[in-house]
Amino acid sequence: MAEDGMLSWDESIFRDEHVFEIDYLPETFRHRDEQLEGLQYALRPAVRGSRPLNAMVRGPPGTGKTTAIQKLFGELDGRRGVRTVRVNCQVDSTRYAVFSRIFEQLFEYEPPASGVSFKSLFKQITDHLTDEDEILTVCLDDVNYLFYEGEASETLYSLLRAHETHAGAKIGVLLVSSDLDLDVIAELDGRVQSVFRPEEVFFPAYDEDAIVDILGERVARGFRDDVLALPVLDRVAALTAETGDLRVGIDLLRRAGLNAERRASDAVESEDVETAYETARHVHLSRRVRGLSDPERTLLTTIADHDGERAGTVYEAFHDETGLGYTRYSELVNKLDSVGLIDADYTTVEGRGRSRELSLSYDADAIRDRL
């Protein structure tokens, strides 16, 4: 690099910017031995030709749940008779969508877009498993979204009872939830509870030392030598520990790097980190907003315009805009509340009984920027 600490056009402080991207699967995965052992214990029977144990994987966002499962699935895939499918329930949030995704992964083509009943889809999947003598493990990632849509019990019931309805079909289920307020088992129908006794695997938030270690590894792979000094890394780790989400730290490193490049500097300084934090701390928000349907977005915009007002007032504005009725409106409010974008709290209004007030959980401008 140049002696004056300035970057020229064809220089970059990044060695490999890709390691800071959202879908990058890290080469090393430390500080999660206990959790990996728990998951291996549940999955091991599959390797022996038996049905894996079901497992419930919980922990706050950005604590390595998905990565752990991807690592283990990667190791299992390709073994004879073992199939793994990961479904992102934020994208596929109905029973039909979940089974379509399983079908697609097993057969390596999509099921016909319409006209196939759930029953037929299910039968083709289980027939395939018995014909090919394959054992399937399904990971329902971000399963909390199936609960928000009221589809969790039906979906699980079908998966858990597959061996009874289709003799010989062996399916194990891993449920992953980052919503710690959701008591998954208690929210399931009684008939599902009676057949679902999962192993529990918990992913706690990383402490600051672990964060320094994990992010330090990313820095070594992602930046050129001596670009980011230790005190700067410590600052990134401290900010990350405040949110508990490693994704914030990874995003922060990348944005801080881009800020340094914007200054044409060959080193990332604390000021680059502080500026980047304003955006990086909102990675949750971006992710939550990305998963919303059109009516949910419209409602969020309406609430942003009426932040803190009563549910009835917001409904009038929303109804004028969309023509949708109150029942649908209430469902949408509950969904935005469950995913943590708004707070819908009951307040008692003198002479009028209880009513809900809707307020944004994030800064209105930060939300508007992402809609």
Ligand SMILES: Nc1ncnc2c1ncn2[C@@H]1O[C@H](COP(=O)(O)OP(=O)(O)OP(=O)(O)O)[C@@H](O)[C@H]1O
């Ligand atoms: N022990 C680790 N070593 C290296 N990278 C890690 C580790 N744990 C998590 N990460 C990284 O942190 C990010 C978040 O991890 P991951 O997506 O697995 O979290 P999660 O618990 O599934 O989050 P969510 O519940 O929000 O889906 C990923 O980019 C992942 O690569």
